[in-house]
Amino acid sequence: MKPVGVVPFGEVDAIVLKTVAAHILGYLQIATEVAPPMEFPGYAYDNKRFQYDAGAILKAFESVSFHDFTKIIGILDADLFVPILTYVFGEARQGGKCALISLHRLKRNLDGSEASPPVLFERVAKVALHELGHLYNLIHCENERCLMHFSGGIRDLDKAPPYFCRYCSVYLRDALSPAKNDDDKTHDGGNG
Numbered sequence: 001m002k003p004v005g006v007v008p009f010g011e012v013d014a015i016v017l018k019t020v021a022a023h024i025l026g027y028l029q030i031a032t033e034v035a036p037p038m039e040f041p042g043y044a045y046d047n048k049r050f051q052y053d054a055g056a057i058l059k060a061f062e063s064v065s066f067h068d069f070t071k072i073i074g075i076l077d078a079d080l081f082v083p084i085l086t087y088v089f090g091e092a093r094q095g096g097k098c099a100l101i102s103l104h105r106l107k108r109n110l111d112g113s114e115a116s117p118p119v120l121f122e123r124v125a126k127v128a129l130h131e132l133g134h135l136y137n138l139i140h141c142e143n144e145r146c147l148m149h150f151s152g153g154i155r156d157l158d159k160a161p162p163y164f165c166r167y168c169s170v171y172l173r174d175a176l177s178p179a180k181n182d183d184d185k186t187h188d189g190g191n192g
């Protein structure tokens, strides 16, 4: 099977990329490679919201053919939004090939202080596994002790366990062999 790709948009700490790759390999036993950086998506900046349009970036991202990767996760340090939500941590199309993760809000704690590196790494790893779950067709899970459950803000994300429930794990194992395709978009994080 082709590896999962992790690609930075613009400048992203190498250790963040390696952490995501290590978690995907360690947790799902899928080979994961860090790909060369893509250009920072300045075109997606919204002058009214002072944020970046996640849908526009995802659309451009999906138009690139990444023949060497089975799925690809783009990571960027920009505050992402979708029209119906204040912000998103991640954005992926259900059963799609590409997912996006924004580090912007993961870097801050609720009190506004800067997250320590271990806290940031855990958050980004959780969002990456969650988005990858969507790429492998998982939907949000009702079980609070499941990585596919979270949908709110940092508090929810920090409370979420770093693993999938039994049901989602079984589904994921199953989906990992033949990739299926679907067309629903899924947003994560934010309150609309």
Ligand SMILES: [Zn+2]
Pocket: 141, 142, 143, 146, 147, 148, 149, 164, 165, 166, 167, 168, 169
């Ligand atoms: Zn679950």
Ligand SMILES: [Zn+2]
Pocket: 130, 134, 140, 150, 186, 187, 188
């Ligand atoms: Zn989700």
